[in-house]
Amino acid sequence: MAQLYNGEWRDSAPAAEEVGEDGQFRRTESRFRDWISPEPGADYPAEAGRYRLWVAAVCPWASRTTAYRVLKGLEDVVAISWALPGIRSEGWVFSHDQFGNRVEGGFPLHRLYTAHDPHLTGKVTVPTLWDEQTGRIVNNESADIIRMLNSAFDAITGDRQDFCPESLRPRIDRWNEAIYPALNNGVYRAGFAKTQAAYDQAVAGVFAMLDQMETHLAAHRYLAGEWLTEADWRAFTTLVRFDVGYHGAFKCNRRAIEDYPALRNYLRELYQWEGVTSPVADTVLFDQIRRGYYELADKHGIVAVGPELDLATPHDRERLPGKGVWLKA
């Protein structure tokens, strides 16, 4: 994997190898974990127009943050830069730099990381939350970023939706802790496995989790019951990529989401969710997702044709009791 070594971008280096001797893929922990806060005197105070998200449409972790940006009505508050599609030797590449200047040949995200620290060693990942005022990276862990977006800017936007209410936290965390290793990251462990045993184990975990979710969602509108929460959005960004990406490119092909009656309707309901400023569906760029995964998986970069999905068709979830989104007092 390409990464920074003492501020230098190197295309491959065994030290950063994320595949162990047993052929298992292990994702490195994110390193920037600072927090935007509405508290007075915070290092990163909540201010409109100060922060920027650097994202890629193919990436499920980045997509958590792009979904929250529309869900919480933050389109005029937190700026966004979308990576140019395709895999490049420089990693994620953007059309403009951090000052808004167009860069001929593209601006690699690793430049942002060395602007933060010229001697940095580590991976360069999306999403990255950047502070334009100090020229520093605030955070590059999507799980943290969505918790921040859920509340940090509420006083600015007036939005009271709470996707992580205190009273539902234990349920949300329980689903997150189960779904992350088995499904969100499980599809990558299947797709990047270097041994049959590692693949077999990962793919078994993927489908055991989908089966468990199917059983739960047959009787409950959402993962945490009657309320739509963070657990649903973290599941969503993997589910929406499954049939067009993971099923073929990552060999997760025992079943498709379309084969699960409850999951397929649940996926439609989330996909059709109206954000405050734009629909969640606008943040899902199927063409880039499909291309992105096949480029990763196929050395010739051949993109599979199917399946054709129409997630805008009606769902049947109204038959289950649901209260929608929790509102803060």
Ligand SMILES: N[C@@H](CCC(=O)N[C@@H](CS)C(=O)NCC(=O)O)C(=O)O
């Ligand atoms: N734990 C991180 C993972 C982010 C991540 O791994 N993003 C991928 C794209 S899907 C990436 O940028 N990979 C580049 C690399 O591994 O060098 C998060 O959830 O934010």
